[in-house]
Amino acid sequence: xxxxxxxxxxxxxxxxxxxxxxxxxxxxxxxxxxxxxxxxxxxxxxxxxxxxxxxxxxxxxxxxxxxxxxxxxxxxxxxxxxxxxxxxxxxxxxxxxxxxxxxxxxxxxxxxxxxxxxxxxxxxxxxxxxxxxxxxxxxxxxxxxxxxxxxxxxxxxxxxxxxxxxxxxxxxxxxxxxxxxxxxxxxxxxxxxxxxxxxxxxxxxxxxxxxxxxxxxxxxxxxxxxxxxxxxxxxxxxxxxxxxxxxxxxxx
Amino acid sequence: xxxxxxxxxxxxxxxxxxxxxxxxxxxxxxxxxxxxxxxxxxxxxxxxxxxxxxxxxxxxxxxxxxxxxxxxxxxxxxxxxxxxxxxxxxxxxxxxxxxxxxxxxxxxxxxxxxxxxxxxxxxxxxxxxxxxxxxxxxxxxxxxxxxxxxxxxxxxxxxxxxxxxxxxxxxxxxxxxxxxxxxxxxxxxxxxxxxxxxxxxxxxxxxxxxxxxxxxx
Numbered sequence: 335x336x337x338x339x340x341x342x343x344x345x346x347x348x349x350x351x352x353x354x355x356x357x358x359x360x361x362x363x364x365x366x367x368x369x370x371x372x373x374x375x376x377x378x379x380x381x382x383x384x385x386x387x388x389x390x391x392x393x394x395x396x397x398x399x400x401x402x403x404x405x406x407x408x409x410x411x412x413x414x415x416x417x418x419x420x421x422x423x424x425x426x427x428x429x430x431x432x433x434x435x436x437x438x439x440x441x442x443x444x445x446x447x448x449x450x451x452x453x454x455x456x457x458x459x460x461x462x463x464x465x466x467x468x469x470x471x472x473x474x475x476x477x478x479x480x481x482x483x484x485x486x487x488x489x490x491x492x493x494x495x496x497x498x499x500x501x502x503x504x505x506x507x508x509x510x511x512x513x514x515x516x517x518x519x520x521x522x523x524x525x526x527x528x529x530x531x532x533x534x535x536x537x538x539x540x541x542x543x544x545x546x547x548x549x550x551x552x553x554x555x556x557x558x559x560x561x562x563x564x565x566x567x568x569x570x571x572x573x574x575x576x577x578x579x580x581x582x583x584x585x586x
Numbered sequence: 587x588x589x590x591x592x593x594x595x596x597x598x599x600x601x602x603x604x605x606x607x608x609x610x611x612x613x614x615x616x617x618x619x620x621x622x623x624x625x626x627x628x629x630x631x632x633x634x635x636x637x638x639x640x641x642x643x644x645x646x647x648x649x650x651x652x653x654x655x656x657x658x659x660x661x662x663x664x665x666x667x668x669x670x671x672x673x674x675x676x677x678x679x680x681x682x683x684x685x686x687x688x689x690x691x692x693x694x695x696x697x698x699x700x701x702x703x704x705x706x707x708x709x710x711x712x713x714x715x716x717x718x719x720x721x722x723x724x725x726x727x728x729x730x731x732x733x734x735x736x737x738x739x740x741x742x743x744x745x746x747x748x749x750x751x752x753x754x755x756x757x758x759x760x761x762x763x764x765x766x767x768x769x770x771x772x773x774x775x776x777x778x779x780x781x782x783x784x785x786x787x788x789x790x791x792x793x794x795x796x797x798x799x800x801x802x803x
Contacts, residue, residue: 360736361736363730363732363736363738364738365739365741366739366740366741366772366773366774367776368774368775368776368777368782369777370776370777370779370782390691408691408733408736409686409691410690411686411690411691412686412687412691413687414687422779423687424687424689424776424782424786425691426690426691426732426738476778477775477776477777
């Protein structure tokens, strides 16, 4: 009888603990308080960028991979940059969030969030997106979280040409890997690109042309190796994308 | 698209109604029926239950970022004498957020006013009609919802001025119509950016209502 009662107590306490810890993942918000997340968006040629969507999220728990907003992230404020590239986003104030995340020009995807005006959910595909963890990198002073000036790169379409000019009769294997359009300003690591192109140039082909997209100022990695050297690692060449050049040629 | 309401005109009409109240009372005196005993008219108090139709206006978050629904109104008033009454009033309605840029990440709010009331009746004792103006001061609460779980609130002070016309069908029940203006002053702590602070903290509301009035002898 005593054992039965003790087991019931343990079960009850376990259940209570489970409820407690499950509640811990929720974010509470402060009564009677708003914060403002402000900043200015510029492009790489130092002119202001208006009309960019800016979304601010609160997050609790660990972020296991870099991506756009996660399912449990809570949208706390949103807006667009004005003609001077400036934005002042009014946001509700999280009490126990681990971090505040700012997403600029990033589509939120299929998150279970309420639907804001449709134009706010549209990204400008001519420019890259920005992700940054705001509260960890910037102090909140007088309820204003100022992330300062943020540069956004223009996305550029380029052509990469591979040409066989020697008498080599081997097949060339290659990959073209642009950097991701979404950048994480909070860390040096990048999001997975997911846009790597693979291909090969057979002995009877002398030329191939592949389109690629990259942000101006970024590099595209071109990896290559000859088939008769399959035990050899890919050699890599960094192609710097600038404003002027539209075509890059690799010869072997 | 919200249809513009000519609230300045309505407010002028409202003031005109108050000014006319006294003279209307004088005219009405002749029409009073005297076939009821005094205690019939000399009620202890009354309870009002009615529908509220809030119409926010002005440059504030409630007007610019909410789609407000109809609400309910409850009022209990004790008559000090046949002219003066004091009581409490509770009003609540729901607002769906249509523009999160203005208010931040809020989906909807339940907006409640609780007033301490001071009212004056402008008509004579022995009449089934009552034309009353009420001044109220009280507590304003926005209970904000974010998703299905998150709730937090914004609170502040609220003032109101109202005029109501009621008719008593028999000893215990009547009906009323009411127009009122509310001015809300929320205490939201915001950065020192005046346009954001003013838009979030001020509310102005025109709210007609109608309903039943129960009398306590």
